Amino acid sequence: MWIRSTLAYRVSFVLTVVGGLLVTGLDFVAILLMFSQVDVLGGYTLPEVAFLYGLSATSFGLADLSIGSAGRLGSRVRDGTLDTLLVRPAPVLAQVAADRFALRRVARLIQGTLVLGYACVALDVAWTPVKVALVPVMLVCGGVIFSAVFVAGAAFQFVAQDASEVQAAFTYGGQTLLQYPPTVFGKELVRGVTFVLPLAFVNWVPAAHVLGRPYPLGLPEWAAFAPPLVAAACCAAAGLAWRAGLRTYRSTGS
Amino acid sequence: MGSARLYAAVTAGGFRRYATYRVATAAGVFTNTVFGLILVYAYLALWDERPHLGGYDQAQAVTYVWLGQALFATLAIQGGGFETELMERIRTGEVAVDLYRPADLQAWWLASDLGRALFQLLGRGVLPFVFGALFFPTALPHDPVIWLAFAVTIALAMVVSYGIRFLVALSGFWLMDGTGAVQVLMVTGMFFSGMALPLNAFPQPLGDIVTLLPWSALLQMPADVLMGRTDPLFAFAFQAGWAVVLLAVGRLVQGAATRRVVVQGG
Numbered sequence: 001m002w003i004r005s006t007l008a009y010r011v012s013f014v015l016t017v018v019g020g021l022l023v024t025g026l027d028f029v030a031i032l033l034m035f036s037q038v039d040v041l042g043g044y045t046l047p048e049v050a051f052l053y054g055l056s057a058t059s060f061g062l063a064d065l066s067i068g069s070a071g072r073l074g075s076r077v078r079d080g081t082l083d084t085l086l087v088r089p090a091p092v093l094a095q096v097a098a099d100r101f102a103l104r105r106v107a108r109l110i111q112g113t114l115v116l117g118y119a120c121v122a123l124d125v126a127w128t129p130v131k132v133a134l135v136p137v138m139l140v141c142g143g144v145i146f147s148a149v150f151v152a153g154a155a156f157q158f159v160a161q162d163a164s165e166v167q168a169a170f171t172y173g174g175q176t177l178l179q180y181p182p183t184v185f186g187k188e189l190v191r192g193v194t195f196v197l198p199l200a201f202v203n204w205v206p207a208a209h210v211l212g213r214p215y216p217l218g219l220p221e222w223a224a225f226a227p228p229l230v231a232a233a234c235c236a237a238a239g240l241a242w243r244a245g246l247r248t249y250r251s252t253g254s
Numbered sequence: 255m256g257s258a259r260l261y262a263a264v265t266a267g268g269f270r271r272y273a274t275y276r277v278a279t280a281a282g283v284f285t286n287t288v289f290g291l292i293l294v295y296a297y298l299a300l301w302d303e304r305p306h307l308g309g310y311d312q313a314q315a316v317t318y319v320w321l322g323q324a325l326f327a328t329l330a331i332q333g334g335g336f337e338t339e340l341m342e343r344i345r346t347g348e349v350a351v352d353l354y355r356p357a358d359l360q361a362w363w364l365a366s367d368l369g370r371a372l373f374q375l376l377g378r379g380v381l382p383f384v385f386g387a388l389f390f391p392t393a394l395p396h397d398p399v400i401w402l403a404f405a406v407t408i409a410l411a412m413v414v415s416y417g418i419r420f421l422v423a424l425s426g427f428w429l430m431d432g433t434g435a436v437q438v439l440m441v442t443g444m445f446f447s448g449m450a451l452p453l454n455a456f457p458q459p460l461g462d463i464v465t466l467l468p469w470s471a472l473l474q475m476p477a478d479v480l481m482g483r484t485d486p487l488f489a490f491a492f493q494a495g496w497a498v499v500l501l502a503v504g505r506l507v508q509g510a511a512t513r514r515v516v517v518q519g520g
Contacts, residue, residue, distance in 0.1 A: 012431070019437035026441060030450035034296075036457040038303040041296075165281035169288040177292050184299040189291070 002101035013104065020107025027179065028053060028115055042184035047122035048211055049181060054116025055135075055203035056178035059142025060171070061109030067097045067147050068105055070154035071171075074164045077157060080252030093242060096154065123211075131210045134224070141227035142202035148234035149174060149197070155238070155245030174199045182216040190216050201230040260357060261365040268369025272377070279377045282327060286382040290323040294390055308455035313393040314481050318452050320386030321477050324379035325408070328371050329415040329472050331447050333439040336367045336416075337423040341432035344423070353512055360501070360508055363423075364416050371412045393481050400479070403486035407476040410493035414471040417500025418443075424504065427511035447472040468496040 006013055031053060035046045044052070073096055076082040085095045125131065153167030160166065174193070182190050182204045194200040194217055201223075208215045209224035272279075297315045301307055310318065325331065340363060343349040352359055387394060395401065418439075425435045444450055446469035453464050453474045464470060471493040478484035 012433075015434055016437075019434060022441050023437060026444055026450065029445070033451050033456060034300050037307055037455060038300060040303060042299045160277060160281070162275060162278045163281035165278065165285040169281075169285040173285070173288045173292060176289065180292070180296050180299070185292075185295045189295070 002098065003103050006103045016104045017107045017110075020104055021111050024057070024108045024111045027057070027176070028111070031179065042181040044181040044183070044213075047119050047124070048213075049179070050115050050119035051123060051211065052181060052203050052207055053179045054112055054114075054119050055138055055142060055207060056175050057112030058109060058116055058139055059112075059202050060146050060175040061105070061112045062139065062143030063146030063150055064108055064171075065102075065105045066143070067150045069099045069101060070096050070150045071164055071167055072099065073154040074157040074161055077249065078161050078252075082249065083251050086249075092246060093151065125210060125212070134206055134210060138203060138206045138227060141231040144231040145199065145202050145227075145234050146171065146174070148231070148238035149199075151238040152241045155241040158245035158248050170197065174202075178203050187217075194219075198230045198234065201227045257357070261361060264357075264362060264365035265369040265372070268366040269373045270369075272370050272373040282378045283381045286323040286326060286378060287385050290320055290382050290386055293319045293322075294386070308452050308461075309483065310452065310454070310481075311393070313391045314483075315452070316386065316390045317392040317394065317481060318477050320383050320390075320392065321480065322449050322473055323386070324375070324383040325411070325473055325476070326449065327378045328375040328408075329411055329447075330371070330419065331415070331443045331449055331472060333419065333422075333436055333443060335370055335419060336363050337419040337439070338432070338436065340420075340423040341426040341435075344426040345430055345432070350515060353515065359512070360420060360504055363420065364413070367416050367419075368412055371415070375408070395480065395482060400482060400486075403489075404476060404480045407479045407486070407489050407493060410490065410497060411472050411476055413497040414468055414493055414500060417497055417504060418468060420504045421500065421507060424507045424511050427514055442469065443472075446470070448474045448477075452477070468500060471496050 028050075031049060032046075034041060035049075039045070041049060073082070076085075076096075076099075082092075085092050085099075088095060120135070149170050150167070153170060156167065157164060174197070177185070177189075177193065178199060182200065190200065194205070200216060204216050205219060206224045206227055207213075209221075215221075215223060294316055297319055298312060301310070301312045301315050305311070307315075327334070330337075340349070343352065349359075352362065355362065386392060422435050422439050423432075426432050429435060446453075446464050446467050448464075448470065453461060453470055455461075456464060465474065475484065475489045475493055479486050479489045
């Protein structure tokens with residue numbers, strides 16, 4: 001329904017996607033500007049950073065497209081319109097994800113894929129079958145990990161109500177963080193996003209295998225193939241958080 | 255005298271309106287701090303590679319990041335302030351009520367937006383900045399005169415930011431749907447204000463061009479005054495010049511726009 005309503009105004013849709021491409025593309029322009037001044041950043045070359053960027057942006061784009069609407073949950077909790085979703089015979093989470101499904105979010109996905117495509121061509125990497133297969137695995141698992149963060153953030157909004165910006169810090173902030181090489185950041189921060197909120201498995205760890213780089217925090221070799229496990233664990237944790245959040249929901253009574 | 259009191263009341267109202275949302279403000283502080291952290295590390299890596307890029311040392315680059323986070327919401331650098339509301343009022347025709355008030359449209363919204371900006375500065379700006387200054391090496395002056403000059407540049411930046419967004423909002427009289435204009439505001443604000451990278455670190459000749467645009471009055475000028483890289487008097491003149499130009503153009507466009515307004519009966 002939301003797709004059809006968006007496509008009803010074709011020109012407007014195309015314009016918002018183009019505009020979205022410009023807005024999201026700006027992140028990468030900022031990185032290009034930095035590389036106009038230096039040859040390496042944190043020891044990584046431009047194609048390598050573009051590889052990290054493309055993986056992060058595309059995974060995030062997948063998650064944002066499928067469940068990015070969860071960011072709006074806080075306003076539904078505030079005004080009590082979540083009630084409507086609760087009485088319908090469909091899972092609440094599925095309805096929240098489909099609520100105002102915004103097809104214009106494909107812009108981020110397109111932009112991420114373009115940068116990733118450029119990186120794959122420009123990278124000086126001996127592509128083995130394993131490395132090639134790892135790229136789609138990273139994208140899917142990364143998408144799932146980011147989706148779990150979105151769901152956990154939505155669950156948090158049951159409690160916090162108008163704190164959607166906290167969610168943004170973890171979703172958009174996480175995506176921004178992963179655009180840069182792990183060598184750029186302090187050890188504590190890298191530890192946090194590896195063991196506490198395992199965003200490092202979206203790209204840093206598996207990409208280290210592809211790029212032949214030292215693993216962050218000296219993780220073992222097999223860690224590069226852990227993203228499916230990590231993604232599953234994130235889903236389980238986010239599911240628990242969601243249930244707990246939903247149980248605390250008290251309607252406004254209006 | 256009476257109108258001064260009116261606008262002061264509108265400003266106070268704008269301040270109070272945003273002060274109501276305490277949880278949202280705390281969430282904003284958290285977000286700005288997280289983004290500040292990410293940027294600081296990226297900048298440190300960049301300045302590691304190229305010391306004195308753009309004439310900044312590392313401490314100055316770090317200061318610049320935290321100042322950007324402090325001013326991001328204050329100056330509505332990516333938009334988000336009165337302009338979306340005014341555009342909605344233009345689309346629905348409610349702007350007719352604004353025009354009917356015994357107050358000027360431009361001055362009314364300026365007063366209200368200054369109240370918003372003032373609250374965002376105190377509510378969302380100060381804490382991330384203090385966090386940054388406590389945990390990272392920053393380059394802050396000891397001279398109170400410089401801090402005073404810095405405060406003046408912030409106030410002028412608020413007016414310039416308003417001038418830009420008022421023009422964007424007025425485009426609603428012609429475009430009706432503001433989505434595109436708001437997107438342009440986001441792109442230009444992020445890029446030309448130096449939120450993404452300090453303007454003096456831009457490659458030339460792009461750097462020279464963006465420094466002349468009004469957006470450089472938002473973040474670059476206050477930052478350079480705070481860190482003693484620009485003569486405050488020059489910064490004031492530059493900012494005030496753009497403020498006057500933008501407000502004057504806004505006034506002309508407002509005149510043209512209000513002649514277009516047709517209020518539906520009923």
